[in-house]
Structure formats: structure tokens, C-alpha cells
Amino acid sequence: MRNLNRLTAQAMVDAFSSGKMTSVQATEAALDRIAQVDGAVHAFLHVDAEGALEAAEAVDKDRAAGKSLPLLAGVPVAVKDVLVTKGLPTTAGSRILEGWMPPYDATVVERLKAARMPIIGKTNMDEFAMGSSTEHSGYGPTHNPWDLDRIPGGSGGGSAASLAAFEVPLAIGSDTGGSIRQPAAVTGTVGVKPTYGAVSRYGVIALASSLDQVGPCARTVHDAALLHEVIAGHDPRDATSLPEAVPPVVTAANRGRQDGLEGVRVGVIKELTGEGFQSGVRQRFEEAIHQLSSLGAKVTEVSCPSFAYALAAYYLILPSEASSNLAKYDSVRFGLRVDDGGTIERVMGATRAAGFGDEVKRRIILGTYALSAGYYDAYYGSAQKVRTLIQRDFGEAFGAVDVLVSPTCPTTAFRLGEQVDDPLTMYLNDIATIPANLAGIPGMSLPIGLAPEDGLPVGLQILAPARVDDRLYRVGAALEGALVDVWAGTLLTQAPPLEGVPV
Amino acid sequence: MSATTDSYEEVLERFDPVFGIEVHVELNTQTKLFCGCANGFGAEPNTQVCPVCLGLPGSLPVTNAKAVESAIRLGLALGCSIRESSRFARKNYFYPDLAKDYQISQYDEPTCYDGAIDVILGDGTTVTIGIERAHIEEDAGKNTHVGGTGGIQGADYSLVDYNRGGVPLVEIVTKPVTGMGLRTAEVARAYVATIRDIVKALGISDGRMEQGSLRADVNLSLRPQAGPGGDQNEIPFGKRSETKNVNSLRAIEKAIHFEVARQGALLSAGKAVTQETRHWHEDTNSTTPGRSKEEADDYRYFPEPDLMPVEPTEEWIEELRATLPEHPGVIRARLQAEWGFADLEMRDVVAADAVGIIEDTVAAGASPQAARKWWMGELARIANETGTDLADLPVTPEDVAELQDLVASGALNDKLARQALAGTLAGEGSPRAVAEARGLAIVSDGAALESAVDAALASQPDVLAKIQDGKVQAAGAIVGAVMKATGGQADAALVRAIILRRAGVEG
């Protein structure tokens, strides 16, 4: 088979079972592609060729011996560097964790291993998942495969770029305010933030504990559903983990592709269209709405007035929790230590000054201030009230419609360096994605075309009520199917070849 | 502290003391509060640790249901209300022994709140102490500073043992206790003893202050007496000191004495008391200033997002209520009847905090009166001389029962038994082991005793004549001489019989 690296996960599964391809071949194809293009893309912080090939060989051996294997056995996967991996370096994109070797696996990593998926490596990210461009990585930025001068989104730019650059068919991301969905949108890939608690956070380096959620990244909705079913499910090691069974997301995706959306009520969020959104983004979004209608969906407009306060609330809750979560990076037990021979306070201070980047420091200071005596009620307390109001808005909206839709982000990928010194503009990238995190509901981003003015991917966001993640997949797969028919292939087939690299 | 010139009694003629006590109870659950590590004392450093209690990146806490159960039972025993929904909170501060650099505790929503407990004093008086709250929290690890003064400042280096990190604690906070006058120190001590008795009776902690499984901080302030016709309640509390880690019952009493005298002297001299944390010094029975509360940390409490609220059902609470043991006062009355102690005897036992010890000694096989005799006699004298509590003496109830068994079986007499006990206290082993090692045994070898008696009679010929005249009590002098000659090891009854036989008199 040719161009193995362009196969979807489902196509690999089919090729494995028909004997046309082995897992070692798929893994080698991924490693070769990384060797070819990752110098330009920099999606990976660490590649584990040896471990991945070992896992692939074991799968091939068991398959040859006729043993029964999990569905995705042998399909290579990349893991965002925010999940701890036993014996593989884990940095969360921060210099403060440089050289740290975790002694344990995150639950999600355990599940990938149990599913017999070779872990190709760890993907780049904004430091501690703080950022929307992956430029805030302590190890240099990741480049968008559509245009290497542009950002791949963030914080999970590495995972999204690894898919768009055809390095791996599947990747794991984490989403605190849009870190799976926004990179998916600007790279023309699919990303899902499941319901809060659907996927274990055990072993996920915490940014904001009440917002963080791990999810699947893929090139198609169906592939995302396959990976979703591997990683989701109750984990007794995470007290916020949901107890119930995983919704049937693969079945839902298949149903959406086959049966369309007859009778499905779709709400367009009034507050997340129009002003502030790039014209090409609006145009593709409107076309996608027409597609949804022609698939049988009943589209109406709904209003969520409290969304106006979402960004402000988010930038109080997130830094507050982060300031506490990041206290442990104190040089005592692991990671960087800058020791000038002074007191423990000085060593802690010098280590944190040297190990954390500017964006991390900015948010720690903000959060420390917001939680301080005398300010707590005005800041953290008020933000929690906004959170309740946003949940109420969603509750009312989902009384009238089955899913909500909006553009995933206001613009297509901006240029590297363009917003580095302008944090407030950078924060606006997440304006459409943040409400889902504040309310704990699931969201998906999928590609809906290229903006005419810059030729860059545009994403559509679908939101569903908590615990019914399957609805995202039904609607997403239906829309994707219709668009792929129009495009005669996935959007990524339109991506330009990477410079100097034959595709 | 040159200011401590006024005595406790003098100060309390002019001031009303107000105290509060925070007791930390280490729960004896099998595992830690938020992870599966063993909760045990005395293991090699950093062997009872995991990613969770080491605060490694990515790790998450999961609440130990058994710890919550213990906390609720304790709360119920303290007469507290149990909150329908209580939350954990993060208390943020940087310190090397705090793995996550925040402590998971409870803040504005403690599991147990608003209770009261009766404390019975030595003379039988009952005092009711209000309980503000009892909340669940995790313990920190333990720092050891090597070199320099032994403090964190100036040490050559410091070692941290995280075995204790994440061990479950319940912190019990009293409401302010006022109007106890001269009995303030006694009440404070009796309160902590009652808490200890309750946690032991509940079986949720071994309550051993000397091992740190029960630790107390004592807050104390003084306010002027209202005087005749005045309303004491209208007089505001003074600035308080918080004396940390007062870790024996005796030290509770001493620390209150010291703080009353110290603060009284300051106030009498027209000086202000500083609101501050103070350290207790066991060797000098005094406190010295720690951190001033003026520069107090802001702990930036907020609800712990990694944990769900604690929401015990009504049914579960009632089930737990049914498992509560009797109040220590009720237990005391029952034991007094069982042991047949007179009121005065029991009062002394209570005052010496020896009820539990005597109970354990009786359980180990001694008669109640014998147990009382040892603990309230010889051992109380030694505890008093060495300035320790009975419970902290290096002798167990089992040792005392064994000692009494040696006496009852005739292997040792009282004098030899005291020597064996001294050996046990000196760390030489159990009384039986000491007796064997030191060769302590009553000499009842007839021939040896007969020659000793003959020697004594020969040196005091007039005594023999007195006995033969019917003054049998004169034999005591010969018994004494024989005991002296045998180093106290002679069987006194046998010696006496030999003397009477020699004198031709029937005993």
C-alpha cells in the first residue's frame, strides 16, 4: 500500500484485518513521515520510535497467532505532553519539568496501551496548556501544516498539527477552554471535548481542574468516535469521573452518516456569530447551516445572553485554580532546581522564575490575586456565579434544541508572533469555546471549508447537553459526510504539500 | 521571660482568662486520606508514598470513606451537627513538607459543627465545653533539619519524609471557654483528656500524645474582671496567643499557667499582649514567640475542585450514631462500681488521668485494687518526681499486671517488686525479665535462712529472751536483721516461722 500515513484509523483497521498491512508498517510510516516533516512542523517534543515499534511488533505477532485484539490495536497514536507517561519524558511544554521522568501512566495512557495502540510520541503544547497558539511552549512553537508561518492553534497545537501533517492518524488532546477544538478548527482536523468527567483526568497535568477535559483528535468524525470509546469511561482514581457507561458515539457517527439529521433541532447561538468574526468564517458557517438544513435538521436561532461574561469569568477561574495547581513546581521533589545556596524560599523563587514562561507567570499572578483575602468574593465568587448563569443559559437552550452550533473560533490561523505581545486579543480566540468548559458540556469542532480570503481552514463547533456526547457525533458525521461528498475528499486533501516535502 | 513575675493565682484575681483549644486527632485508618498508601507510624522514610501523596504532576486525590466515617462518628460523639453537604478546600502555602504546596482541608463547610461535650473534673464537677467545628484534613510530611540550630534557618541541609503526608486528621476546635477562673488550666487539661478518651473509645485513633497522634494548640487571652455589678459578657476578649504543639496533658496545664502569668504581667505593667503564635518548650515549661499574626499568611482558600462534596445520607448518620460508645463519664461510673473503689479513690484516679490505664491493667490480669496501688502509689510518685504523665512513663499496663502477678505468686515481695519495676522503667525489659536478669527472688531455702536466723539471734541474745517471755513482736528486729543480711530477698514469713521455732514458741 502507498501513502500509508494518509490512511484514517478506520482504513488502517480494515487493512490490518484483511492482511494488506501490518502495524509495524503503519508505525514505520508514521515514524518516516515524522523524520521527513517534523523538522518544519515541530509537532513532537519526544518521539518514542523504539517503544512504538515494540508495541506494533507485539500486535502483529498476536494477530498472526490469531489472538483476538481490541479494534484499534496497532493504530499509532500521539499523546499531548500534558499526560504523564511512565518512562517517557513529560514536560507539559514547560522548562520547569525538563528531564522529569514520570513513574506512572495516566489512566488514558493505560487505556491506549490496553487497546494495544503504539504510542508514537508526545506532542507540543503551550506551557501548562496556557495559550491558543503553541507559541508559549518552552520548547519552541509548532507550525501549521497549511502554512508554516501560521500558528496551529493551542494549547494542543502539536496534536492537531501531527494529524494535519499526516504524521499520525489519531492523537490525544486536552481542552480547558478550547485547546482541542480551536487547534482542530485552524488545522482542518476534528477535535472533541467530551462531557466533564467522561474521560479520566488521572495523570493529566492539571491546568484548571474544574475545566480540564481530555479528548480525541482525528482527521474524521468517525475516527474521533473510535478513539473516544477507547479513552472514556469511569475511573475510580478520579473523584470527578462520571459513573455511567460511555454513550455509543461510534454508532451515533455511523447513524449520522447514513441517515442524515431528519427531525434534529439545531440552534445557532446568536451571540457567537456576526461582529468580531472574520468574513470568510461567517460565510463558511452560513453555508454549513444550509447543509444542516438540507440534511433534514430544523435550524433556529437561540440566545445565550450570559455568554457576554464567559471570557471574564473564565480568566478568573482558570488562573485561580492554576495558581494553586502550579504551586507544586517548587524544586523540592522533581523537575528543575535553581540553587544559589540561599534559603528554601529563594531556591523556590529562583526555580519558578527560571522555569516558568511569561504567560504562566501572568496567570499565576492573576490567580493569586483573585483568591486573596478581600478579593475572593469580588473575583472568584462572582466568576462562579457567572458560571451558574451560563449553565442556566445552556439549560434553557437545550430545552428548545438538541444541539447548538457556532463557528469554533472568530478567525482562521493567525501568523506566528502576531499576538504574542497582546494577551487580550489572544484570549478572544477562545470566546466561542469557553462556555462549554464553564458548563461542563461536550463540544466538537470539525472542518467546514476554507476561508476565501486566506485559503485557511474554518471550523464549526457543535455543543450538546452533558452526558449525551453521542449527539455531537451524529450531527458531526452527517455534516462531514455531506461536505466530503461536495469536496470529493476530506478538507485535508486540499492542504498544500509541505515545503520541500513530497506528499 | 523576665516578665513572668506575677503568679497564676494573682493574675486571675484581676483577669478573666479565655481559652480555646485545637486538637488534631490522627485517624488510625488503614490507608491515607486521599490515596491507598499505608497509614502507619515508624516506617523507613519515604516508603509509604505514591504519586498522589507526593503530589506528582497529574495525580488526583480520592477521599477515603473510612476517614469520613471516623470523622462523622467523632462529630456525633462531640454532639455536633453533621452537614448535609460539606466541601474540601485548598489551603495554599509553600512549605517543603507540603507535597502539593497546598493542604486539602475544610474551610467554610466543615463536616461536623456546633457541638458540646461534658468534661468531668477531678472533684466530680461537670463543665460543658462548646465545640465550634470538627473538620477533616490531611497531615503534612516531616522535615528534619540537619546541622546548625536544628531549625530550618541555618541548617546545613534538610530532609523531608512524606510518609506522614496525607495521613487523615480531624481538627476539633472549641468555642471560647470563659469564666473558669483558677480552674482554667485544670479544665483545659481535662478537656483534652476527654477528647483522648473519646477517640480511643471510638477506636478511631490510638490517641497517643507522645507519638503525635493527638496534638493540641492552646489559645489564651485575658480580659479584665467585670467587677461587682459589671457584666463580664460585655467585656471584649483580649489579644490572644496560640501556643503550638502542646503535646502532653501536663504540658497543657503548664502552658496555660505560663501564658496566664506572662500575659498578666504584661497587662499589669501597662504593656500590650501581641497576637502571635508561640512555641512550647517542654524542658523549661515556657513559651517563646513564633510568627506574629500581624504578618499572617493569606491561605487563599477555595473549594477543592478535584473532590466531590461529602454528602452523608441521613440513614448512614443514624447507623453511625448507633455505634457510639458511652460518654467517658458514664464509663467512669460503671468502672467505679465494677472495681469497688471508694469515691475518694476514684476521684484520685480520675485526677491522675489513670482510669484508662487501670482499666487496661485490670484487663491484663491484675486485681483492681492492686492496679490502683501500683499506679497511684509507686508510679504516681515516680511520674511526679520526673515531671511526666502516668501514660508517658515507659511502663505498660501489661508490665504492671505481670509485676503484680510476681508478687501474688510469692516470687517477689514488695521491695523486690519495686526493684524490678525500676529496671523496667530503666528500659531493661518486662518485670519478669528484670527479675531474672538481676537475680531478684525471695530466698526460701530453709538451711540458708536458718543459719542467717541463728547468726542474728546470736548477735542479739536479749531478743530471744523477750520472745520466749511472750513478746512475740520482738521477732521483728530479727526479721529485719535477716532481711538486711539477705539483701531484702528473704521470704519474711518463713524467717519469722524459723525464729519462733528457735525460741520454742508457736506462731
Ligand SMILES: [Zn+2]
Ligand atoms: Zn500515597
